Every structure is written in structure tokens, then in C-alpha cells.
Amino acid sequence: MHGLAARKQGYFEEVLNRDGVDTFSTTVTLIERLRRDSIPIALATSSRNGREVLRRAGLIDCFDVIVDGSDIAELGLPGKPAPHMFLHASALLAVEPQDSIVIEDAVSGVQAGRAGDFGMVVGLNRGDDPKRLKEGGADIVVKDLAVAKLETRTTRPFDPRWVLRYDEFDPAAEPTRETLTATANGYWGT
Numbered sequence: 001m002h003g004l005a006a007r008k009q010g011y012f013e014e015v016l017n018r019d020g021v022d023t024f025s026t027t028v029t030l031i032e033r034l035r036r037d038s039i040p041i042a043l044a045t046s047s048r049n050g051r052e053v054l055r056r057a058g059l060i061d062c063f064d065v066i067v068d069g070s071d072i073a074e075l076g077l078p079g080k081p082a083p084h085m086f087l088h089a090s091a092l093l094a095v096e097p098q099d100s101i102v103i104e105d106a107v108s109g110v111q112a113g114r115a116g117d118f119g120m121v122v123g124l125n126r127g128d129d130p131k132r133l134k135e136g137g138a139d140i141v142v143k144d145l146a147v148a149k150l151e152t153r154t155t156r157p158f159d160p161r162w163v164l165r166y167d168e169f170d171p172a173a174e175p176t177r178e179t180l181t182a183t184a185n186g187y188w189g190t
Contacts, residue, residue, distance in 0.1 A: 012049065016049075016052070021053055021056040023057050023059070024144070024145075029146070030146070030151060032062070033151045040065070040093045041063050041064055042065035042066070042067065042090070043065070043066045043067070043068070044067045044089040045067070045068050046068075046079055046080060047068060048070045048073075049069075050069065051066055065092040065093050067085050067092070071088075072085055075088065080109050081107075081108040081109075081112045082115065083113065083115040083116030083117075086102055086112055086116050087116050090116075097118045098118070099119055100118050100119055100120075101118065102118045102120070103124055104122070104123060104138075105124040105126050105127075105133075107135075107136035108136075110123050110136035110138045113137070114136075114137035114138075120140075121137060121138050122138060122140055122142065122145075123138030123140065123141035124142060125141050125142065125143050140173075
């Protein structure tokens with residue numbers, strides 16, 4: 001197994017050296033906006049290459065906290081769908097999970113966010129099956145983070161509560177929107 005893992009790592013490094021790192025412009029824009037608004041950001045990934053990928057993408061300094069596969073192994077944290085790596089990143093940020101948003105493209109990551117009782121779990125559908133992320137527990141599923149308007153979900157700097165804003169009518173999303181925006185006695189209700 002170690003031999004296969006080393007071989008896979010060699011292939012990965014070869015491709016990384018040859019092709020570099022592709023980024024999603026709207027994701028980078030969101031990261032930059034959150035940084036500008038002084039909203040703490042963490043990267044939690046099972047990959048042992050997390051820091052190197054960020055370094056190659058020129059984004060390593062954009063994150064306040066990075067928890068990658070090397071940290072997970074060193075700390076003995078269980079992998080996804082257990083929420084431990086997300087909870088660890090949240091603790092390092094000094095932000096309660098309920099006040100945090102987890103963005104995940106894997107069902108096991110969505111399940112981890114849900115199990116960790118995070119305030120919102122966004123399923124990022126980079127494939128062709130958004131249903132799998134929704135069934136895994138995502139509050140919303142998007143193909144592009146720009147659609148979620150996550151930068152508007154927090155007001156700054158005096159009021160860290162989330163602001164939900166919908167600019168258009170989407171019949172398929174209405175039940176979720178109504179649930180997310182329900183109020184009870186002046187407090188958020190679910």
C-alpha cells in the first residue's frame with residue numbers, strides 16, 4: 001500500500017509540476033472579498049498536498065488556518081465523514097461551528113459539515129450529480145460559488161449575523177428558501 005501511495009504521489013507531483021494549478025475565478029473572488037471584509041477563512045482538506053497546491057495557486061496567504069492531510073495524520077483525526085478536521089479548523093479560527101459555513105464538493109465532506117453542526121453546509125457540485133450532495137445533507141447545492149452569494153451572508157464589521165438575500169424567484173428553491181428565512185418570535189426558526 002505504501003508503494004502505491006508513493007507512486008500516486010509521484011504522479012501527482014509530476015502533473016503539478018507540468019500543469020500547475022487551475023483555479024476557479026469566482027472562488028478566488030469570493031476568497032479575496034472575504035479577506036477584504038476581515039472574515040476568517042480556513043482550508044480543511046484530507047489531501048497532504050493542500051499547502052503546496054495553495055502555494056502554487058498563489059493563495060496560501062489568503063487563509064488564516066490550513067488543516068491538511070499531514071495535520072490530520074499528526075493529530076490522529078479521523079477522516080470524513082467524521083467532522084473532526086472541520087471542527088479543528090473552526091477551533092483554530094476561534095469561530096463557533098454554528099457561525100461557520102462549510103463548502104464541500106464531496107458527499108463525505110457534506111456529511112462531515114452536517115455532523116459537526118455547522119451553520120451552513122454548501123455543496124459545490126463540480127460534477128453532474130447535485131442530488132448526491134443534497135441527499136448528503138447540504139443546505140444548498142451550487143455549481144459556482146458566485147451563485148450562493150456567500151459574501152452577502154455576513155454583514156461587517158459590527159454585525160456578524162448572516163444576511164440571506166434572494167434577487168429572483170426560483171420555484172424549485174422556494175421550499176428551502178422559506179425554511180431558511182422562517183422567523184419565530186423574532187428569532188430564526190427552523
